[in-house]
Amino acid sequence: MSVGFIGAGQLAHALVKGFTAAGVIAANRITASSPDTDLPTVSGLRKMGINFTTSNKEAAHKSDVLFLAVKPHIIPFVLDEIGPDIEDRHLIVSCAAGVTISSIEKKLLQYRAAPKVMRCMTNTPVVVREGATVYATGSHAEVEEDLIDAVTGLSGSGPAYAFTALDALADGGVKMGLPRRLAVRLGAQALLGAAKMLLDSEQHPGQLKDNVCSPGGATIHALHFLESGGFRSLLINAVEASCIRTRELQFLADQEKISPAAIKKTTLDKVLQQPGVSSTSVATKSRVNLFNNRTGVKK
Amino acid sequence: RCLCCVTVKMSVGFIGAGQLAHALVKGFTAAGVIATHRITASSPDTDLPTVIGLRKMGAYFTTSNKETVNKSDVLFLAVKPHIIPFVLDEIGPDIEDRHLIVSCAAGVTISSIEKKLLQYRPAPKVIRCMTNTPVVVREGATVYATGSHAEVEDGKLLEQLMGSVGYCTEVEEDLIDAVTGLSGSGPAYAFLAVDALADGGVKMGLPRRLAVRLGAQALLGAAKMLLESEQHPGQLKDNVASPGGATIHALHVMESGGFRSLLINAVEASCIRTRELQHLADQEKISPAAIKKTTLDKVLQQPGATAAGVGVRTGLNLFNSSTSKHKKN
Numbered sequence: 001m002s003v004g005f006i007g008a009g010q011l012a013h014a015l016v017k018g019f020t021a022a023g024v025i026a027a028n029r030i031t032a033s034s035p036d037t038d039l040p041t042v043s044g045l046r047k048m049g050i051n052f053t054t055s056n057k058e059a060a061h062k063s064d065v066l067f068l069a070v071k072p073h074i075i076p077f078v079l080d081e082i083g084p085d086i087e088d089r090h091l092i093v094s095c096a097a098g099v100t101i102s103s104i105e106k107k108l109l110q111y112r113a114a115p116k117v118m119r120c121m122t123n124t125p126v127v128v129r130e131g132a133t134v135y136a137t138g139s140h141a142e143v144e145e146d147l148i149d150a151v152t153g154l155s156g157s158g159p160a161y162a163f164t165a166l167d168a169l170a171d172g173g174v175k176m177g178l179p180r181r182l183a184v185r186l187g188a189q190a191l192l193g194a195a196k197m198l199l200d201s202e203q204h205p206g207q208l209k210d211n212v213c214s215p216g217g218a219t220i221h222a223l224h225f226l227e228s229g230g231f232r233s234l235l236i237n238a239v240e241a242s243c244i245r246t247r248e249l250q251f252l253a254d255q256e257k258i259s260p261a262a263i264k265k266t267t268l269d270k271v272l273q274q275p276g277v278s279s280t281s282v283a284t285k286s287r288v289n290l291f292n293n294r295t296g297v298k299k
Numbered sequence: 300r301c302l303c304c305v306t307v308k309m310s311v312g313f314i315g316a317g318q319l320a321h322a323l324v325k326g327f328t329a330a331g332v333i334a335t336h337r338i339t340a341s342s343p344d345t346d347l348p349t350v351i352g353l354r355k356m357g358a359y360f361t362t363s364n365k366e367t368v369n370k371s372d373v374l375f376l377a378v379k380p381h382i383i384p385f386v387l388d389e390i391g392p393d394i395e396d397r398h399l400i401v402s403c404a405a406g407v408t409i410s411s412i413e414k415k416l417l418q419y420r421p422a423p424k425v426i427r428c429m430t431n432t433p434v435v436v437r438e439g440a441t442v443y444a445t446g447s448h449a450e451v452e453d454g455k456l457l458e459q460l461m462g463s464v465g466y467c468t469e470v471e472e473d474l475i476d477a478v479t480g481l482s483g484s485g486p487a488y489a490f491l492a493v494d495a496l497a498d499g500g501v502k503m504g505l506p507r508r509l510a511v512r513l514g515a516q517a518l519l520g521a522a523k524m525l526l527e528s529e530q531h532p533g534q535l536k537d538n539v540a541s542p543g544g545a546t547i548h549a550l551h552v553m554e555s556g557g558f559r560s561l562l563i564n565a566v567e568a569s570c571i572r573t574r575e576l577q578h579l580a581d582q583e584k585i586s587p588a589a590i591k592k593t594t595l596d597k598v599l600q601q602p603g604a605t606a607a608g609v610g611v612r613t614g615l616n617l618f619n620s621s622t623s624k625h626k627k628n
Contacts, residue, residue, distance in 0.1 A: 010538050071541060097545055124539055125520020128527050132516040143509075150503035151513060154496060157546040158517025159524065163536035164550065165492065166525055168559035169481060170532070172566025176477035182470070184532065186478060188525040189440040189466045190485030193433020195519035197486065198493055198511070200436050205497070205511065209490035211318055212432055214379060218405055218576070219484035222569035226488065229561040232495035234553050239499025242549035249545070 001029070004063025006056050006078050007070035008034035011095055013041035014127035015067065020048055022129055033059035035270035055274040060085040065093060068104075072096040072249050077263060079104065081277055083111040092117045093135075097152050098250035101136065101145060121151045124159055132158070149250070153243030161238055162191065309337070311460070312371025314364050314386050315378035316342035319403055321349035322435035323375065324358050326464035330437055333460070341367040343597035363601040368393040373456065376402040376412075380576050383407050384415065389598060391419040399453050400425045401443075405479050406577035409446040409472060422448040426457055429478045430465075432486055439465030440482035444472035476577070480570030488565055489518060 003025055005012040012032050019025050027049035033056045034042065046052050053059060060066060060082045070078055075096050086092070086108060092115060094104055101119045108115035120135035132155035136145035143151065166187050173183030198205055213220040226232075271277055311333055313320040320340050327333050335357035341364045342350065354360050361367060368374060368390045378386055383404050394400070394416060400423060402412055409427045416423035425446035433439050441461040445454045454469060461467035470478065493514045500510030525532055540547040 071544075123517060123520065124535075125517070125524050128520065128523045130516065130520035130523045132513050132520060134513075147504055147509075150500055150505045152545055153503055153549065154500040154505065154510060155513035155517040157539065157549050158496065158514065159521035160536050160539040160546045160550060161492075161496070161553065162518050162521035163525065163532040163539070164553060164559065165488075165562055166522070167532040167536070168562035169485065169488075169566060171559070172563040173477055173481040175563060176480055176567060176570045178474055178477045178481065182468070182474075183481060184525070185466065186440050186442075186482040187485065188522045189438065190431060190433070190482040191489050191518055192522035192526065193431065193436065193438035193440065193465060194486035194489035195493070195515045195522065196436045196438045197433050198490065198515040199519065205490040205494040209487050209494070212484065212487040212490070217379075218479055218569040218572040219487045221572040222480065222484050222565040223487055223491065225564040225568045226491060226561050229564065230556060231558070231561050232491065232498070234556040234558045234561075235492060235495035236499040236502060237552045237556065238549040239496060240503060241552045242545040243503040245545040245548040 001025075001064040002062055003030050004059040004066045005030070005032040005069045006059055006066065006082065007068065007074075008032040008036075008042050008045055008052065009039055009069065010041060010124065011122075012067070012069040013044050014124050014131075015069070015122070016045055016048055016050055018126040018129050018131065031059045031062045035267055035274070054270065056082050056271070057085050057274060057276050060090070064089050065091045068092065068094040068096060070096065072099050072253060074263065075099050075104070075253070076107065077268075077271075079107040081271060083108055085276075086112055086115060088112070088114075090116065094119050095122060097121065097156065098149065098246045098248075099253060100250060103254060119145060119148060121148045121156050123156050149246040150239075150243050152246045153239040153241070156246075157238070157242040161235065166191065309333075309372035309456070310370055311338050311373045311375065312367040313338070313340040313375045313377045314367060314390065315376065315382075316340040316344075316347055316350050316353055316360060317377065318349060318432065319430075320375070320377040321352050322432050323377070323430070323464070324353055324356055326434040326437050326439065327460065328356055330463035332463035339367045339370045343594050343601070362597065364390050364598070365393050365601060368398070372397055373399045373401060373460070376400065376404060378404065380404040380407050380580060383412070383580075385595075385598070387412065387415040391416055394420055394423060396420070396422075398424065399449065399456065401457060402427050403430060405429065405483065406476065406573045406575075407580060408577060409444065411581060413446055413448070424449040424453055426453060427472060427475060428457065428461065429475050429483050430461060431483055434461075434464040437464045439467075440485070441465060441467040442470040442475060442478045442482075443467070444470060444475060476573040477566075477570050479573045480566040480568070483573075484565070484569040488562065493518065 030050040032045050033053045101117050104117050118137050122131050122133040125131045134143040134151045169187035170183040338358040340353050340358050341361045409425050412425050428443035430439050430441040458467050496514035497510040
């Protein structure tokens with residue numbers, strides 16, 4: 001099948017890089033679109049041999065599976081723009097945090113009788129083929145859609161927690177005398193190895209931790225510092241904060257009128273210059289409730 | 300890490316049959332870098348849970364450390380730091396010119412080991428290394444430093460072995476304590492983190508198994524991205540944090556709690572404790588209180604071991620360290 005990406009930013013770039021490395025789809029069957037050609041990821045996408053276009057409609061025409069890889073507040077604009085171009089064959093996969101299947105379906109039902117919509121939450125390590133993805137189809141789900149916000153907080157945002165930790169671990173190594181490059185390398189390798197042990201093992205993380213802690217040794221001394229500082233609690237807080245913010249974004253999207261202040265005029269102009277796009281279809285009129293959500297209820 | 304022509308033809312022995320020996324044997328055999336019939340492990344204690352695992356993998360297990368020495372060319376010292384002096388006294392007479400001694404004991408210096416072995420041989424070949432438990436899944440992090448009598452080829456041989464189970468590089472011996480704090484103890488920090496992340500996921504509604512899976516996968520993927528990227532970890536973090544999004548909200552909470560500082564503290568604490576252990580080993584007389592009488596008895600029952608050889612006299616300074624060193628900074 002052909003795969004398209006509405007949006008040519010970090011997520012589209014990471015997925016295309018992963019897919020092509022995995023050989024799961026040929027580069028010439030991939031299209032990505034964005035009105036903004038200045039994104040640093042655009043040149044990366046072009047280098048990988050995919051079709052890049054400034055026309056979202058063209059991406060829709062060329063694709064069977066269509067990933068919506070734009071920020072959550074852009075989704076309504078995009079759906080209005082490509083709605084008329086969706087055919088029966090299209091499978092719409094939204095990767096936008098907090099955007100519900102039902103909100104997307106509601107929009108597309110204005111154009112087609114039975115739009116096929118899936119929602120997924122993935123993360124950037126797809127770029128090295130070690131992503132974590134969950135999806136929901138609405139009718140039958142790999143994960144109940146209710147859980148996707150929690151997944152966002154855990155594995156969606158998770159890599160950022162890891163990068164922060166790795167930066168700090170390297171700082172610790174450098175403080176104790178290691179050169180920076182070696183410290184970064186060792187920290188990342190230690191984290192990778194530990195994660196792999198956990199994934200390959202039946203044992204509880206606590207048991208694996210115990211196995212590393214020799215009596216009176218260096219590691220248990222270090223762990224005491226982590227516990228004293230509430231290390232665990234900070235991570236629980238982080239997952240919770242990310243999940244709560246995701247639900248807030250969803251709520252804002254469901255309830256509020258989307259103001260044109262959320263999108264740059266220059267970007268909107270670029271969209272309007274694409275063949276087939278009219279200003280009425282992109283709903284630039286102020287104060288239009290883009291989700292037409294009279295029966296909108298926050299999940 | 301191609302398996303085709305990196306098979307080590309030597310025999311490898313482990314003094315000690317605990318977590319570290321088990322992890323290394325599991326990794327080496329999975330990597331195919333050495334045939335299991337060329338591996339021997341010994342411990343006077345046959346009740347260790349890891350002993351069963353070692354036997355199952357086809358390694359030869361014995362209660363006699365001397366037997367391990369006789370059967371091996373590369374000899375890993377995989378016992379706890381305070382046991383090293385006992386072991387060196389026990390096997391010292393059996394070391395031959397061919398032997399390459401690789402100590403994995405945290406905080407034990409090359410010079411302390413060489414000093415002991417110089418009582419038995421003029422030029423003992425000693426390497427000190429610091430590895431970590433993910434060697435068991437072939438994703439270890441290992442550094443090593445070579446002693447004065449070890450040749451370049453000996454270092455290369457160790458790199459071949461340890462490189463088959465993860466990352467391995469040579470460093471100055473001075474840095475090994477810091478490495479202990481970072482990648483030696485590092486897996487424990489990660490296990491703690493995944494346990495906590497999973498708690499967070501469960502709090503927000505995820506089933507436990509899925510939460511552990513996603514947490515571990517997210518860490519693995521992020522670490523892999525960093526290893527394969529030229530970019531700074533801060534840049535990679537920035538790339539994940541969309542404006543006003545979920546991630547930056549989470550990061551703020553972490554920063555507010557001093558998350559980074561806790562990790563720096565941890566690396567420092569582990570490194571400092573390692574240096575303390577080294578200092579204790581260098582300076583103090585090793586008391587027989589550090590070893591169980593039943594264990595000592597088992598050792599003494601092995602062929603060739605004598606009470607004099609094992610240095611059980613109370614108060615005996617087992618490192619014979621008249622030129623005792625000052626604590627390293």
